[in-house]
Amino acid sequence: MSRFLTVGAAQMGPIQRSHSRRDVVERLIAHLREAKRMGCELVVFPELTLTTFFPRWWMTDQAEIDSFFEQEMPSNETAPLFTEAKRLSMGFCLGYAELANENGRVRRFNTSILVERGGQIVCKYRKVHLPGHAEHEPERPFQHLEKRYFEVGNLGFPVFKAFGGNMGMCICNDRRWPETYRVMGLQNVEMVLLGYNTPLHNAPSPDHDEHSWFHNQLSMQAGAYQNGTWVVGVAKGGNEEGVPSLADSMIVAPSGKVVARAGGEADELVVHRCDLDAGQSYKRTTFNFAVHRQPDQYRLIVERKGALDP
Amino acid sequence: MSRFLTVGAAQMGPIQRSHSRRDVVERLIAHLREAKRMGCELVVFPELTLTTFFPRWWMTDQAEIDSFFEQEMPSNETAPLFTEAKRLSMGFCLGYAELANENGRVRRFNTSILVERGGQIVCKYRKVHLPGHAEHEPERPFQHLEKRYFEVGNLGFPVFKAFGGNMGMCICNDRRWPETYRVMGLQNVEMVLLGYNTPLHNAPSPDHDEHSWFHNQLSMQAGAYQNGTWVVGVAKGGNEEGVPSLADSMIVAPSGKVVARAGGEADELVVHRCDLDAGQSYKRTTFNFAVHRQPDQYRLIVERKGALDP
Numbered sequence: 001m002s003r004f005l006t007v008g009a010a011q012m013g014p015i016q017r018s019h020s021r022r023d024v025v026e027r028l029i030a031h032l033r034e035a036k037r038m039g040c041e042l043v044v045f046p047e048l049t050l051t052t053f054f055p056r057w058w059m060t061d062q063a064e065i066d067s068f069f070e071q072e073m074p075s076n077e078t079a080p081l082f083t084e085a086k087r088l089s090m091g092f093c094l095g096y097a098e099l100a101n102e103n104g105r106v107r108r109f110n111t112s113i114l115v116e117r118g119g120q121i122v123c124k125y126r127k128v129h130l131p132g133h134a135e136h137e138p139e140r141p142f143q144h145l146e147k148r149y150f151e152v153g154n155l156g157f158p159v160f161k162a163f164g165g166n167m168g169m170c171i172c173n174d175r176r177w178p179e180t181y182r183v184m185g186l187q188n189v190e191m192v193l194l195g196y197n198t199p200l201h202n203a204p205s206p207d208h209d210e211h212s213w214f215h216n217q218l219s220m221q222a223g224a225y226q227n228g229t230w231v232v233g234v235a236k237g238g239n240e241e242g243v244p245s246l247a248d249s250m251i252v253a254p255s256g257k258v259v260a261r262a263g264g265e266a267d268e269l270v271v272h273r274c275d276l277d278a279g280q281s282y283k284r285t286t287f288n289f290a291v292h293r294q295p296d297q298y299r300l301i302v303e304r305k306g307a308l309d310p
Numbered sequence: 311m312s313r314f315l316t317v318g319a320a321q322m323g324p325i326q327r328s329h330s331r332r333d334v335v336e337r338l339i340a341h342l343r344e345a346k347r348m349g350c351e352l353v354v355f356p357e358l359t360l361t362t363f364f365p366r367w368w369m370t371d372q373a374e375i376d377s378f379f380e381q382e383m384p385s386n387e388t389a390p391l392f393t394e395a396k397r398l399s400m401g402f403c404l405g406y407a408e409l410a411n412e413n414g415r416v417r418r419f420n421t422s423i424l425v426e427r428g429g430q431i432v433c434k435y436r437k438v439h440l441p442g443h444a445e446h447e448p449e450r451p452f453q454h455l456e457k458r459y460f461e462v463g464n465l466g467f468p469v470f471k472a473f474g475g476n477m478g479m480c481i482c483n484d485r486r487w488p489e490t491y492r493v494m495g496l497q498n499v500e501m502v503l504l505g506y507n508t509p510l511h512n513a514p515s516p517d518h519d520e521h522s523w524f525h526n527q528l529s530m531q532a533g534a535y536q537n538g539t540w541v542v543g544v545a546k547g548g549n550e551e552g553v554p555s556l557a558d559s560m561i562v563a564p565s566g567k568v569v570a571r572a573g574g575e576a577d578e579l580v581v582h583r584c585d586l587d588a589g590q591s592y593k594r595t596t597f598n599f600a601v602h603r604q605p606d607q608y609r610l611i612v613e614r615k616g617a618l619d620p
Contacts, residue, residue: 128604131596156607159620166620176596178488178536179608186610188617205595211565215535218566222532225525226488255521256528283617285515286441286486290616294438297466298489300496302608306600307498307593310469310476 003164003276005191008035008043009232011249013266014240017052021077024050027267028094029084036088038271041117042163043085044234046195047095047127047172048110050078052241053197054097055132055149056142065149069099069108073121086119091163093193095171097150098126110150112169112195116162123160125169126153129177140203142243146173159187165276168229172196175233176219178226179301185227186289190276192223192231198246213248217258225256228282230274237265254279313474313586315501318345318353319542321559323576324550327362331387334360337577338404339394346398348581351427352473353395354544356505357405357437357482358420360388362551363507364407365442365459366452375459379409379418383431396429401473405481405505407460408436420460422479422505426472433470435479436463439487450513452553456483469497475586478539482506485543486529488536489611495537496599500586502533502541508556523558527568535566538592540584547575564589 010031015024028045035043048054054068073096074082085092091114098111110127130152132144157180159168168184168191175194184192200212208215216233224231230253237247250261251272260272286292320341325334338355345353358364364378383406384392395402401424408421420437440462442454467490469478478494478501485504494502510522518525526543534541540563547557560571561582570582596602 128607129602131602152604153607161620173602176536177603178492178532179603179611182488183608183610186614186617187620202595205591207591208565208596211567215566218528218531218535221528222488222536225528226486226532255518256525257521281515281517285512286518288616292439292441292483293487293489293615294462295612295615297438297463298493298612300493301489302605302612304496305603305605306598307496310471310497 004273005163005165005276006039006041006271006273007232007251008038008040009234009249009251009270010035010043010045011234011247011262011268011270012046012049012236014238015052015236016241019052021050025078025081028081031267031269032084032088032090032092034269035271036090038269040090040271042091044093044193044195044232045095046234046236047112047197048097049094049195050096053236055145056241056243058136058143058145066099069097071099073113082115082119085115089117091115091117093169095195108150109153110146110171112171114160114162114167114169114193122162123158123167123169124155125158125171126155127171127174128153128157129173129180131173141201142199157183159184159189165190168192170194172198175223176215178223181223181227181229185229188283189227189229190279191274192229194220194231195234196246197236200244200246212246216246216248217250220250220252221256221258224252224254225282226287228254228279228287230254230279235262237262254282314583315473315475315586316349316351316581316583317542317561318348318350319544319559319561319580320345320353320355321544321557321572321578321580322356322359322546324548325362325546326551329362331360335388335391338391341577341579342394342398342400342402344579345581346400348579350400350581352401354403354503354505354542355405356544356546357422357507358407359404359505360406363546365455366551366553368446368453368455376409379407381409383423392425392429395425399427401425401427403479403503418460419463420456420481422481424470424472424477424479424503432472433468433477433479434465435468435481436465437481437484438463438467439483439490441483451511452509467493469494469499475500478502480504482508485533486525488533491533491537491539495539498593499537499539500589501584502539504530504541505544507546510554510556522556526556526558527560530560530562531566531568534562534564535592536597538564538589538597540564540589547572564592
């Protein structure tokens with residue numbers, strides 16, 4: 001049996017601070033139209049798609065910080081994206097900074113949403129693995145203040161039936177953590193939609209810089225194979241406000257093989273016709289969890305947060 | 311700081327049923343001597359090193375089955391390995407089928423031991439992820455009856471201070487499961503010693519056969535990177551009793567990069583001088599578990615065994 005879903009990984013080139021949301025939405029709509037022409041039913045945009053990657057700056061003025069957040073979705077500025085997607089009958093996954101009001105409390109998350117072909121938001125995810133730091137570290141060439149500007153996501157790793165399959169989402173640094181994929185794998189995820197912004201330079205461990213592309217690919221390939229799922233990894237690329245970032249968007253099959261990838265660092269659409277049943281042979285044999293997993297032996301994974309010497 | 315440990319991955323060519331333990335131990339001793347000459351302090355042998363990979367056969371005569379198991383370690387037949395290792399002042403890791411008597415009950419495990427340079431066994435591991443099946447499946451070209459002949463290991467994934475570092479062990483199919491590495495990573499493992507026997511043909515999913523080498527490498531690379539640990543993967547290779555197996559022994563650095571690997575399918579020693587501190591930059595930054603992990607979000611990993619649809 002085959003269940004095909006044609007997906008577009010819509011890589012974005014740099015989004016500078018001077019670019020308005022309107023500018024960005026125009027580029028997203030161009031992606032949608034190109035994707036439609038290429039037969040896509042679902043387009044995946046990167047993490048924090050609507051603005052420049054602002055956690056690179058130390059800011060203390062809350063109004064300035066909040067200017068990078070969305071207070072409603074869709075908003076006046078993002079509505080044209082929803083309208084065009086609906087007109088084209090295309091779904092999309094969009095990452096953005098979310099300012100939420102929950103029980104009278106303002107909360108800020110690094111969020112992605114899955115939007116069905118009719119324009120309705122059917123699933124929301126809030127980033128769990130926030131990288132970086134919370135305090136100003138002026139010795140860095142640029143900051144990575146996700147731990148300051150966002151709270152840890154409070155929606156788990158939801159998997160949702162949409163687009164004919166079991167769809168999951170995660171964001172950027174989540175992809176390096178096998179727990180991310182496994183929690184979705186245990187919900188029979190068939191396709192993980194994953195946007196990222198990854199600076200090529202990692203200040204605390206510059207010796208890792210040369211491996212950036214390798215680590216990105218390795219993490220997604222392992223997550224795909226070990227859970228028998230597609231992974232659609234979508235980057236921002238190019239030099240954004242002086243910070244070069246990874247690009248290398250790719251679509252990884254449940255075998256772990258990369259089947260499509262971006263060639264450049266600018267706006268670029270990477271398309272693949274994915275058989276959502278392709279993971280079944282992994283889920284039924286090598287990674288038949290019900291037959292082979294031994295959760296009693298995994299307790300340390302939830303009982304211990306940090307590593308301790310034996 | 312650097313803490314160097316020179317390790318030899320002692321790949322074994324086929325071990326046929328006609329080969330006695332004495333034959334095999336002679337080959338292991340040849341490995342030890344070559345390893346000594348190349349400066350090794352620790353040699354890692356494959357899974358079930360002392361006999362042919364017997365789970366490929368359906369057997370009903372318990373005496374025949376037990377002929378592949380070790381009732382003591384060292385035994386008369388394996389003592390010369392311990393003696394030679396002690397004489398050379400070399401440690402080793404050895405996989406074998408263990409027949410144990412626990413509280414008056416006979417138990418059988420797929421086991422590996424870590425032996426210090428003085429000849430003492432300092433750590434034992436019993437395989438947790440037994441692959442294959444428990445009943446006769448005559449439609450297969452060969453069986454994979456680990457679930458019949460062995461019990462699931464009952465010693466967890468221990469990490470032990472030895473050879474100047476934190477040493478862990480796992481066996482064959484364990485390496486495909488990120489939980490294996492993570493449980494050891496949470497104990498600050500710095501080097502995982504891992505023997506395997508992997509047939510190139512997987513009867514239930516023959517479409518995976520072409521990816522065998524890729525999946526082997528991917529699993530070990532991801533486990534290494536995501537926990538900042540060395541992984542020493544040691545295979546049996548070649549055609550054993552009509553069944554071709556994987557070979558491709560390799561040593562993977564904490565960066566996830568393969569730094570040494572076997573070129574052939576026969577007895578072959580792969581050596582690398584490993585800096586046990588090489589994983590520190592991963593453990594302190596990207597994979598600083600205490601700072602970045604979110605165990606509350608991982609509960610499904612221990613609360614659910616098999617996958618369920620959302």
